[in-house]
Amino acid sequence: MDKLFEFSNKLVKGVDTYFYRYIYSKINWNNRLLGLIGPRGVGKTTLVLQYIKHHLNPSEALYVTAEDFYFSQNKLTTLADNFVKFGGKQLFIDEIHKYKNWSKELKLIYDYHPELQVVFTGSSILDIKKGSSDLSRRAVIYNLQGLSFREYLSLFHQIESKVYTIDEILHHQVEIPSLQHPLLYFSEYLKTGYYPFALEDNFEMRLQQIINQTLEVDIPMFAEMHVSTGRKLKQLFAIVAKSAPFKPNMTKIADMLAISRNNIADYLYYIEEAGMIAQLRSSTGGIRGLGKVDKVYLDNTNLIENLTADRSNVGNIRETFFLNQMRMKHKVFSSTTTDFTVNNMHFEVGGKNKTQKQIKNLENAFVVKDDIEAGYLNVIPLWQLGLLY
Numbered sequence: 001m002d003k004l005f006e007f008s009n010k011l012v013k014g015v016d017t018y019f020y021r022y023i024y025s026k027i028n029w030n031n032r033l034l035g036l037i038g039p040r041g042v043g044k045t046t047l048v049l050q051y052i053k054h055h056l057n058p059s060e061a062l063y064v065t066a067e068d069f070y071f072s073q074n075k076l077t078t079l080a081d082n083f084v085k086f087g088g089k090q091l092f093i094d095e096i097h098k099y100k101n102w103s104k105e106l107k108l109i110y111d112y113h114p115e116l117q118v119v120f121t122g123s124s125i126l127d128i129k130k131g132s133s134d135l136s137r138r139a140v141i142y143n144l145q146g147l148s149f150r151e152y153l154s155l156f157h158q159i160e161s162k163v164y165t166i167d168e169i170l171h172h173q174v175e176i177p178s179l180q181h182p183l184l185y186f187s188e189y190l191k192t193g194y195y196p197f198a199l200e201d202n203f204e205m206r207l208q209q210i211i212n213q214t215l216e217v218d219i220p221m222f223a224e225m226h227v228s229t230g231r232k233l234k235q236l237f238a239i240v241a242k243s244a245p246f247k248p249n250m251t252k253i254a255d256m257l258a259i260s261r262n263n264i265a266d267y268l269y270y271i272e273e274a275g276m277i278a279q280l281r282s283s284t285g286g287i288r289g290l291g292k293v294d295k296v297y298l299d300n301t302n303l304i305e306n307l308t309a310d311r312s313n314v315g316n317i318r319e320t321f322f323l324n325q326m327r328m329k330h331k332v333f334s335s336t337t338t339d340f341t342v343n344n345m346h347f348e349v350g351g352k353n354k355t356q357k358q359i360k361n362l363e364n365a366f367v368v369k370d371d372i373e374a375g376y377l378n379v380i381p382l383w384q385l386g387l388l389y
Contacts, residue, residue: 020050039299044094089116090118092119097122169384278320279297280294280323318370348366350368
């Protein structure tokens with residue numbers, strides 16, 4: 001345990017505290033069992049280390065990663081037992097999905113040690129959701145997604161802005177005096193601003209590693225796939241990356257991958273839950289509450305820039321940004337007349353020359369334009385939708 005504390009204290013001491021993710025102040029840190037989930041690379045580890053550094057006694061708090069060699073010979077329950085005996089009060093477990101049967105052991109720790117608070121993080125959203133169901137009402141789960149454009153401005157350029165509501169944006173109430181050239185920063189964000197680690201070197205290589213780890217390890221582990229099946233995931237993801245946004249033709253895709261048509265929907269769901277793609281559904285939920293998938297996008301614009309050689313489909317980038325940022329606080333659906341519907345509002349997304357043609361007969365409709373700095377009437381600058389969280 002000495003080495004675990006040494007490793008924990010080193011990480012806590014070295015973490016930066018000048019920037020906090022949007023979810024930091026929303027977390028109820030008093031919960032006895034708390035989970036933080038989200039795709040790889042969005043800042044979960046940094047967030048928990050910041051909390052330890054600012055609010056906890058380092059002699060009573062311990063950060064560990066489930067990938068540590070310690071767990072090759074020791075159980076989580078054993079660590080918790082020993083930690084409590086030596087006065088431990090807060091146990092933080094990173095990448096918990098890497099530990100087999102983690103949810104069952106967390107349940108035991110929760111029941112046996114009412115004086116101990118446990119916080120866990122996981123990148124495999126599918127596995128965390130599956131495991132958290134075993135924890136019944138014990139665990140409170142928070143979901144973290146990548147940087148908003150507002151957060152990017154703060155982290156990368158020290159330009160601060162409040163969080164705006166959709167109503168404030170639609171009524172042109174955005175004011176950021178220190179932001180003189182939003183389009184310049186917005187262009188950078190679309191390429192490398194979604195993941196905090198873009199501040200470090202080798203961004204493209206690290207992002208590629210995250211994609212490979214997610215598709216080759218996380219999803220196959222969860223779904224108990226064979227290696228050959230895992231390769232099909234990568235092939236399917238490549239089809240999405242090359243064609244997005246596209247209306248999925250399950251039969252055609254199944255023929256291309258030489259797999260059963262019935263498996264395609266499951267594979268797309270796995271990749272979506274892992275934070276690699278986004279599926280735009282119709283508002284008609286049906287029996288299962290999930291509308292029909294009308295379009296499939298890559299999850300965020302950084303993935304587009306990293307994976308596609310063709311940058312000519314700027315419409316794809318615009319729509320991907322709209323869906324990615326808007327979905328944080330609103331349910332976004334497809335539309336038969338416009339690009340998106342949100343809360344009975346209609347949105348058509350395009351460049352600065354986009355006309356009102358498609359929405360002229362619609363009430364409560366807006367044109368969201370790229371390449372403009374300020375809005376007017378029902379015309380909204382695309383970049384301002386990055387201020388929602």
